[in-house]
Amino acid sequence: MSAVISARGLTYAYSAATTGTVLSALDLDLAPGEIVVVTGASGAGKTTLLTLCGALRSVQQGDLRVLGRDLRRLGGDAQRELRSSIGFVFQAHHLIDALTAGQNVVMSLMDRVAVADAMARAETALNALGLTARIDALPGALSGGERQRVAVARALVREPELLLADEPTASLDDDSAEIVKDAISMAAKRRSCAVLLVTHDARLLEIADRALRLVDGGLVDLRMRSARPNLKWMGSMAGVEAP
Numbered sequence: 025m026s027a028v029i030s031a032r033g034l035t036y037a038y039s040a041a042t043t044g045t046v047l048s049a050l051d052l053d054l055a056p057g058e059i060v061v062v063t064g065a066s067g068a069g070k071t072t073l074l075t076l077c078g079a080l081r082s083v084q085q086g087d088l089r090v091l092g093r094d095l096r097r098l099g100g101d102a103q104r105e106l107r108s109s110i111g112f113v114f115q116a117h118h119l120i121d122a123l124t125a126g127q128n129v130v131m132s133l134m135d136r137v138a139v140a141d142a143m144a145r146a147e148t149a150l151n152a153l154g155l156t157a158r159i160d161a162l163p164g165a166l167s168g169g170e171r172q173r174v175a176v177a178r179a180l181v182r183e184p185e186l187l188l189a190d191e192p193t194a195s196l197d198d199d200s201a202e203i204v205k206d207a208i209s210m211a212a213k214r215r216s217c218a219v220l221l222v223t224h225d226a227r228l229l230e231i232a233d234r235a236l237r238l239v240d241g242g243l244v245d246l247r248m249r250s251a252r253p254n255l256k257w258m259g260s261m262a263g264v265e266a267p
Contacts, residue, residue, distance in 0.1 A: 028186050028218035029054035029077055033086035035241070036072055046072050047075065048241025049086070056185075057216040059227050064238030070222035073189045073238070077220060078110055079103040091185055108135070111179030111217075113189035117171045119163040125150060125183045126159040132178045149181040150174070154203045168195045176204055180211055187211065187219045194225055205231050 031052040037045040046069030054060055064070050075081040076243040077090055079098065088095045093106055125242050129146035130139075137145070143256060150159050153173040163171055172195050179187060187208065209231045211217040221228055235246040 025241045026055075027053045027089070028056055028058075028091060029220065030089045031077075031086065032088075034073075034076065034083070034088055035085035036069070036076065037084065045241060047076075050242050052160065052236075052243060054186075054218045054220055056218050057212050058233045059212050059221070060229055061221040061232040061235045062222045062238055062243070063224060063235070064222075068238040069241065070238055071190055072220055074190055074220065077186075078084075078112060078188050079106050081257055090218060108182075109185045111182055111184035111187040113172075113175050113179045113187070113192045115191050115194065117163070119171055119174060119178075121163050124160050124162055125166065128163070128174055129178045129181050132182055136182070145181050146177070149177040152203075153177045154200065158232075169200050172196060173200060173204060176207060182206060183211075183215055184217055187217055189219070189221045189223075189242065191223050191225070192221060193223070193227060198227070201225070201227050 029052060034047055034050040034052070035045065046067070050073070052073075062070055062073065067142040072081065076083060076088060076095075079090065081093055083096045091106060091109055093102070095103075099105065105230075119125075121132065123131065126146050127141070129149055130142045133142035133145060136142075147159060150156065153176060155177065156172065157165060157171055158174075161170075162172070166174065172192065176189075176192055179189070189208070192208070193204050196204060197215055205228065206220055208221075212219050221232075237246055238245040244266055
């Protein structure tokens with residue numbers, strides 16, 4: 025496969041007014057196994073970009089192909105099929121309160137494998153996220169960071185071709201963030217999962233192949249793997265002044 029995500033001239037507006045346009049003629053390519061971090065001011069359109077790429081929002085203008093499918097031409101059933109190949113991590117977690125951490129992860133596999141296999145894979149995924157001792161805990165008994173790690177495990181256990189994550193480490197301490205970074209990096213390297221992350225967390229730069237900033241509806245390449253990273257921008261993400 026060539027690009028996992030290919031966007032050309034992608035434009036999206038929440039109103040007819042110019043001020044309602046959040047994406048404007050945006051271009052983006054994401055290759056298999058590539059990790060791309062997108063940052064930008066609040067309200068810049070980062071989450072809108074993710075939901076468009078995840079077939080959770082209809083394309084208004086421009087071309088958007090995801091996993092080889094033209095999203096402007098996909099009907100409801102085809103969109104649901106496409107989403108089954110995508111892992112989603114949302115800021116709000118969206119765990120089912122009545123199910124344990126393990127059951128929440130198992131539920132994401134029930135359309136794919138037998139129950140016994142789903143339970144084994146869920147346990148492995150939670151172990152990898154440092155949640156071995158919390159597998160039987162309900163979401164209400166978990167900390168915010170633990171719930172976020174369950175959400176990451178739920179997304180990765182499906183072995184998706186594409187991972188879309190909205191602030192996956194925002195509520196995590198350094199140790200937990202390191203675990204999540206390792207899990208995402210491993211999915212990209214070992215399974216060629218393409219990863220698109222939107223974040224304000226400078227810690228994610230360590231695993232990024234490219235870093236982009238969403239400005240005025242378009243993406244600016246910050247060339248993370250160039251000879252010298254953009255230190256001023258990295259410092260602003262971390263909330264400190266860079267040298």
